Amino acid sequence: MTLKEQITEDMKTAMRAKDSERLGTIRLLLAAIKQKEVDERVVLDDVAVVAIVDKLIKQRKDSIEAFQKADRKDLADKEASEMVVLQAYLPARLSAEEVTAAVKAIVTELGASGPGDMGKVMGAVKAQLAGKADMGQVSAAVKAALAS
Known part of the structure; x- marks a missing residue:
């Protein structure tokens, strides 16, 4: 099963479980994948999907930092929970x-x-x-x- 198929299955699982936070994050990820596929007219492989996940995680880190500077703990917590969901799709990191x-x-x-x-x-x-x-x-x- 490719990473993209796994993400789609996880979306279905989140729908069934009515887990709206997880579902929203997974939909965001799938939208980013679909956007890249449409823009470049290709079907993405696992390496490209991991690159998109990495990019989204970096965006979350930057957002968390900005929200903490602005003293918006509620928004920083939301971004942190999205980041946790996204990190599940990354391969094991090297030390x-x-x-x-x-x-x-x-x-x-x-x-x-x-x-x-x-x-x-x-x-x-x-x-x-x-x-x-x-x-x-x-x-x-x-x-x-x-x-x-």
């Missing part, structure tokens, strides 16, 4: 040590050195670790690896 090891291996493989090679390394790392690691964490690891 910081695993990310650092993977980045060092790619830097060595490419023979990169110095901050000038950041783009080249990030391209290779993104291809290998997409959906498996937080890209903010990956970027920090690449900077650290290139600085040493």
Whole structure:
């Protein structure tokens, strides 16, 4: 079963259970997937769906931060509950040590050195670790690896 099919099944389950919060979040995710498919006239695979989930989670994190600054705990809590639902569709994340090891291996493989090679390394790392690691964490690891 593909990730998209799993999300659709989860939507049906949420409908039957009358879980409106979960249902709303899943519908939002399916709408984002459908929008991407219509815009690009393709059927998305699991990797592309994970990328969309990642994007939506990043949006939730940014919203939570903004709502907390504005002292809107009610809205921040809503975004946090949506983020929990979305995180269920991500594959298991790599630990910081695993990310650092993977980045060092790619830097060595490419023979990169110095901050000038950041783009080249990030391209290779993104291809290998997409959906498996937080890209903010990956970027920090690449900077650290290139600085040493």
